Amino acid sequence: MTKYLDEIREKVKEYLPPKVRVKSIEFEGPQLVIYVENPQELAEVDIVKKLAKDLRKRIIIRADPKSLKPPEKARQIIMQIVPEDARISNIFFDEENGEVIIEAEKPGVVIGKQGSTFREIMRAVGWSPRVVRTPPIKSKIIDNIRNYLLSVREERSEILKRIGERIHRTSLIDEKWVRVTFLGGSREVGRSCYLLQTPESRILIDCGVNVSNLSSTPYLYVPEVQPLDALDAVVITHAHLDHCGLVPLLYKFGYRGPIYLTPPTRDLMVLLQLDFLEVAGREGTNPPYSSNLIREALKHTITLDYGVVTDISPDVRLTFYNAGHILGSAIAHFHIGEGHYNIAFTGDFKFEKTRLFDRAATNFPRLEALVMEATYGGPNDFQPSRKEAEERLIEVINRTLDRGGKVLIPTFAVGRSQEVMIVLEEAMREKRLRETYVYLDGMIYEATAIHTAYPEYLNAQLRDLIFYHGINPFISENFVRVDSSSKREEVISDPSPSIIIATSGMLNGGPVMEYFRHLAEDERNTIVFVGYQAEGTLGRKIQKGWKEVPFPVDGRREVVEVKMEVETVDGFSGHSDRKQLMNYIRYLNSKPEKVATVHGDESKCIDLASSIYKTYRIETRAPMNLETIRFV
Amino acid sequence: MTKYLDEIREKVKEYLPPKVRVKSIEFEGPQLVIYVENPQELAEVDIVKKLAKDLRKRIIIRADPKSLKPPEKARQIIMQIVPEDARISNIFFDEENGEVIIEAEKPGVVIGKQGSTFREIMRAVGWSPRVVRTPPIKSKIIDNIRNYLLSVREERSEILKRIGERIHRTSLIDEKWVRVTFLGGSREVGRSCYLLQTPESRILIDCGVNVSNLSSTPYLYVPEVQPLDALDAVVITHAHLDHCGLVPLLYKFGYRGPIYLTPPTRDLMVLLQLDFLEVAGREGTNPPYSSNLIREALKHTITLDYGVVTDISPDVRLTFYNAGHILGSAIAHFHIGEGHYNIAFTGDFKFEKTRLFDRAATNFPRLEALVMEATYGGPNDFQPSRKEAEERLIEVINRTLDRGGKVLIPTFAVGRSQEVMIVLEEAMREKRLRETYVYLDGMIYEATAIHTAYPEYLNAQLRDLIFYHGINPFISENFVRVDSSSKREEVISDPSPSIIIATSGMLNGGPVMEYFRHLAEDERNTIVFVGYQAEGTLGRKIQKGWKEVPFPVDGRREVVEVKMEVETVDGFSGHSDRKQLMNYIRYLNSKPEKVATVHGDESKCIDLASSIYKTYRIETRAPMNLETIRFV
Ligand SMILES: [Zn+2]
Ligand SMILES: [Zn+2]
Ligand SMILES: [Zn+2]
Ligand SMILES: [Zn+2]
Ligand SMILES: [Zn+2]
Structure with a gap:
């Protein structure tokens, strides 16, 4: 070293x-x-x-x-140098790192042409400027995260130095092999967790929770992952809890190393983990960790943007690529040795352009092996096109609004909600949909705020709309936040037609419950399912057409009569359907030699693996949890 | 506990x-x-x-x-009680265990009808008798092993207590799964090593060396096997070095637990390990351990006879079954949980009755999974029958002896040598072969001595011959030990015809070299290969018909002209051929659900796996080293 x-x-x-x-x-x-x-x-x-x-x-x-100017003096100098139309909203100093963080509505103006203003600031104040965008919707989570990270900056600096030394330690072993142990999320959906191993390094990819069965965690007790502190890195593909829900637990069991993720994944992860604890608390189940462990994990995060090649151990380089699934979702590409081997983990991915994101990246410099999801890997798992889905959704809503009814759309907070928001905003702007209030209840508003903080993670059309046409669909005035039960009562009792997007997506809790209870008995209203309803959930019962459904109220069970219209609109999934999964392999610019299928029911993982083998003559496997595949 | x-x-x-x-x-x-x-x-x-x-x-x-009688008094009493025709050769006392070891030529007489004499001894002296057979040929190794074990009996007793406590510890995990990590000897021959794992236990099966490449050891540094002292047990299938050659190394790296093996495997293992060190010393290569580690390993051995069901960890029971490959070779059968799962490792096995052994066992009470060898697993790996092989061997020898020549048979010390000895003895007894001296040089004599010490490990015919017909073919007077270079010179210069069996089997060292050098230039002589000659060995060159071969003499290279007859007699292999491998599955009384093929070239492991799948519709795998298969 x-x-x-x-x-x-x-x-x-x-x-x-x-x-x-x-x-x-x-x-x-x-x-x-x-x-x-x-x-x-x-x-x-x-x-x-x-x-x-x-x-x-x-x-x-x-x-x-x-060589740094005193903070107050530096602040004055910066305000003088930066043109007013950058609209600086905040300046704060990170003495530990000699950085000045400048929050502005137009970061480009702070940076200046080819960085000229940026360099001028640096020369004048000594501090190294870091320019951060003022989000158009204020996000409490992002604020909290930034403040927390600043408050622990000395400790963080120590942590980063320690991590830096570990990454650049000298290699001891001259053997070469690459293997992956599947610790969760194989032949199943939930608790995704994979361990990439070389003679030199051990890297954990994702560490998810099985939300419907908290006791079934990834197999973290097997010797391959022990002791946890010997791991080199944890890499998170995206913020859904089945991929990052148990990350804080790693710090309970002794892990002290870094978590690599994209900046939006960091923020959404904290949001969803906190919500996970809150829901557990409300339902009286025992959450596997407390919020101080969420903060402990946060303290160890290292954010990487798409395309940034980064050493994470003596023989492994990590690069994130767009996965098209949710904001910040990434395909994690690992380059091992100097040109020895390349393996990518898709995480959840969408190989179709959506309203929010470009389709998943296929242009890896090299790729010998791929570990891919198979959620819709079955032979009949085809979805309608996005266009058809959107048309049907608009049609159902129009019909409901026309007869004076309300439309209730249950969704998860992250991903599908924002997708539907964009569709509704455009349809109203283009007059294909009658202008109405769209109420956002649950975590949707906060999740949307995080989307607006990272426009560079959205697709080109949406960025273009926001930056060059000044239209940010997320801040349309038709969107109204619901953040209190009185406001919720108001929305429900208001006789005029409206649209309500509320969590949770399968009606197993969350504010959507209250809406459903009150709207179900009026046949003018419609409930529209845009996401998968798992067997056993209330959502599934309603979707199947039950006319009376059991309903939990204050610990008792009532019966709710379902008179409202019940509709299902497929095609909004953030996952690739069977055709997209198969096409993804075809479109890769570098054909892998081996493919492993995970994150799907047993039959789907096996069927997709066998179809890829038959179509492309690529060696495939559908590993079981606790198995280890050697790649080279 | x-x-x-x-x-x-x-x-x-x-x-x-x-x-x-x-x-x-x-x-x-x-x-x-x-x-x-x-x-x-x-x-x-x-x-x-x-x-x-x-x-x-x-x-x-x-x-x-x-309650024990003083040793000298006890010795007198025993000599009085036991009939003289038991021919007691030695009595010694193990105070630590309260045992008296009685070595006799006829142990059955010491035991008496239904154990009557045995019980009488016990009642009279208090000591618990252990009756051991006086081997008809004195084995130095067995003597050394017994003396060594007696000399460390106090330490051994401590070790056994510690092991006992570990085996009967309370279970903590109520999950159930079974997996195997392949650490060596997969898609290759050499360095066999497998790790059987349950949530509760970790058991290492075999730990072999790759004799032709000492630096390629099993992958003992991967986390699954670390720390070595956390392993519950090491189980050795048989004494060949590719299965037990690196066992002493485990004690160098911190293992302190038991080694389970059959009694003959223990003795042959020590013999072959010591020889391994000696050869390494002679050739100036650096052996991976020294002889004190062989003793350290020996101190931790626990011998089990075939069929004895034994707890080796809180959730695993081990039973050895005859493998028919060499003396003491075993199929290791593991019963996991109470009726949860059964998996067997064949080690090397022969599914054909040979002169020495019954064919490999197929009658397991239950069997869900099998890890089997595939040395001759290729589609064309058929061998002639034993009978044909024997006839051809006799024919070649007769022809040579008739013309006044000498027959040189290079073999490994353990297995094929004894097989050939039995064939020659019977042929001479039945006058199908002219009576001649058969000289045994190298470790063959010592290995044969060990065979005579364990007649109960030979097949029924041979035991019958020895016990009921009083014919022990191993001690035929035609067999003559060669144990000095002067004796060797004598054998070579004696003008009369004779047969010489000498190590090593591929002419890469050992006394066979000296014989070959002197016998090669006389066209009346014959060299007969009865075993596999690896590419690159001198044996292979001769077998291929080279008329002049390079020959190392005192560090220089001479050329030896080959005028002697060169013959190859296939069919004496201790491994099952392709047909026997396939039949073995068919004859199993309990059809396994999963089969993994190992111990064979890559193509043979894969072909055998695929043929078993096609023929029996059993799920098969040909794992790679470093892979882990989950069985349930
Ligand atoms: Zn996801
Ligand atoms: Zn997922
Ligand atoms: Zn998802
Ligand atoms: Zn063997
Ligand atoms: Zn072997």
């Missing part, structure tokens, strides 16, 4: 102009941080880029603490 | 007659030992048998040390 750093110091000296006075060089997490006395002299970004490329490292230049 | 022992104490009280004064009850290794003040009163074996059956434990009754 020291020897390695010495080599790097030599390289840095070679590259930097002699006038640049380097104070120290350190690894912080996966990044190489160069502390410079006079960072103004380094405003030439090209030198740093070249150095980064040559070292194959991510490099950050920071000012030596002594 | 204590609670469990308390329960057992209650049971024991219930069963034993009140006059029996129990002093203490303890676990020693897998056995329950009952120390009794007046064991004479327990001479009724039936009570103990019943108790054992009810407790499902192996039970040993031992005298309380205080």
Whole structure:
């Protein structure tokens, strides 16, 4: 490690102009941080880029603490330099890292043409500017996360240094092999968890919970994952609880290492984990961890944007690619050894362009193996096209509104809600749908706020709409937040037609219950299912056409008569259907040699594996939990 | 554990007659030992048998040390009680265990009709008799092993107590699954090593060396096997080095637990391990361990005869069955949970009756899964019948002897040598082969001595021949041991025809080299290959018909002209051929649900797996090293 750093110091000296006075060089997490006395002299970004490329490292230049202007003085200077139309909403200082965080409605203006304003700030105040977008809808979660991370910044800095040292430790073993142990989510949906192993490294991919059976956790007690603190990294593909619900538990059992995820996944993950605890508390079940462990996990997060190649262990580089499933969802691509092997885990992915996201990425530089989801991997798992689905949804809503009824759409907070919101906003803007209030209840509003904070994670059309046409569909005035039971009562008793999007998606709790109870008995109303209803849920009973359904009220069971219209609109899934799964393999620009199917019922995993083998002559497997596949 | 022992104490009280004064009850290794003040009163074996059956434990009754006659007095009493024709050759006392070991040429006479003499001894001396056969050929190794084990009996007793406590620990996990990790010897021959795992237990099956590449050891550094001391047991199927060559290394790396094997496997294992070190020393390669680790391993051995059901962990029972491959070779059958699952590892096995052994056992009480060898698993791997092979061998030898030549048969020390010896002895006895001296050089004589010490491990015909017809073919006077280089010179220079069986089997070292060098240039002589010649060996070159072969003499290379006749006689293999492998599955009395093929080249493992699937519709796999298969 020291020897390695010495080599790097030599390289840095070679590259930097002699006038640049380097104070120290350190690894912080996966990044190489160069502390410079006079960072103004380094405003030439090209030198740093070249150095980064040559070292194959991510490099950050920071000012030596002594060369920083006092915060109040610096704040004044920044306000003077940055044009007013950047609309700065907040400036705060991270003394530990010598950074000034500038929150602005137009971050591009703070950065300036080719970074000119950015560099001017740096030269004038010494602090290294970090520019953050002011979200158009204020997100409490994002605020809380930022404040929390600032409050623990000293500890975090220590953590990052420790992680950095571990990543850049010297390799000891010269053997080469790659294997994956399946610890959960194989031949089933729920508790996704996979362990990627090389002679040098152990990396956990996802650590989900089986929400319908809390006692069935991933097999974290087997020796491959023990001791947890010997793991090099945890990588999270996306924020759904079946992929990240048990991450805090890892810190209870001794893990102290990093969690790699995209920035939106970090925020949505915290939102959903907190909600998981709240729901458990409300239902009187014993949650597997408490909120301080959510914070402990958060303290160890390292965010990576799509496409950023990052060392996460001596022989593994991680790159995230768009998965098209929910905001920030990623395909995790691992490059092992120097050109030795490449394996990607799709997580949940959608290989079709949706209102929110581009279809999942297929352009990996190299790819020898793929671990892919198979939720709709059965031979008959075809969904209607997005277009058909949208048309049917509009038609059902119009019909209901026309007869003076209300439309109730139960959804999960993250993903489908925002998808439906975009559809409704456009249809109203284009007058295909009568303008009405769309009430958002449950976590949907908060989740939407997080979507607006990361427009760069949405697809090109939506970004274009937001940035160049000034239309942010999420902040349409037709959307109304419901955040109290009095407001909810108001929405229900208001005689005029409206649309209500409320959680939970399968009517097993959440505000949707209250709406359903009151709206069910009026035949002018309609309930529209846009997502999968699991066997045994109230949603499923209603969907199947039960005319009377049992309904829990304050611990008792009432019976609710269902007179409202019941509709199901397929085609809004965030998962690839059978055809998309098969096409995904075809469209990969680098054909894998081996494919493993997971995240689906046993028969679907097996059928998809066998179809991929028959169609493409690729070796496939549908592993069981607790099995280990050797890839090379 | 204590609670469990308390329960057992209650049971024991219930069963034993009140006059029996129990002093203490303890676990020693897998056995329950009952120390009794007046064991004479327990001479009724039936009570103990019943108790054992009810407790499902192996039970040993031992005298309380205080009730034992002084050794010299006891020795006199024993000599008086036992009829002279038992021909006692040695009596020694194991004070630690209160046992007297009686070595006799006819152990049956010491035991008496239905154990009458045995019980009389016990009543008279207090010591618990253990009757051991005086081998007809004295084995140095067996002597050394017995003496060594006696010399460490106190430490061994401690070890057995510790093991006993571990075996009978209370179970903590109520989940149920069974999986196997393949650590070596999969899709290859050499370094066999498999890890059987349940939520409760981890059991290593075999730990072999790749003799042709010492650096390629089983993958013992992966987390599944770490820390080694957490393993519950090591089980050895047979003594060939590709199955037990690295067992001593386990004790270097921290393992302190038991090694389960049959008694002949223990002795042959030590013989072959010591030879392994000697050869390595001679060739100047660095052996992976020293002889003190062979002793350390020996100290931890627990021998089990075929058919003895033994607890080896809280949820696993081990039973060995005849594998028909070499002396003491076993199929290891594991019963997991109470009726939960049964899996067997064949090790190397022969599903054809040979001169020495019955064909491999097929009668398992239950069997859900089988891990089987595939050495000759290829579609064309058929061998001639044993009968044809024998006829051809006799024919070749007769022809050579008739023309006044010598026959040189290179073999491994264990297995094929003894097989050939039996064939030659019978042919000479039946006058189908001219009577000649058969010289045995290398470890063959010592290995043969071990065979004579365990007649109960030979097949019924051979035992019948030895016990009821008084013909022990191994001690025929035609067999002559060669144990010095002067004797070897004598054999070579003697002008009369003879047969020489010498190691090593592929002419890559050993005394066979000297014979070959001197006999090659006389065209009256014949070299007969009865075993596989690996690519690159001198044996292979000769077999292929090279007329001049390079030959190492004192570090230089000479050329030896090959004028002698070169013959290959197939059909003496200790492995099942393709037809026998396929038939084995058919003849199993309990059809397995899953079969994994190992111990064969990649293509053979895969072809055999696929043929078994096609023929029997059993799910099959040809796993790779480092993979884990879940069985249930
Ligand atoms: Zn998902
Ligand atoms: Zn999922
Ligand atoms: Zn999903
Ligand atoms: Zn063998
Ligand atoms: Zn073998």
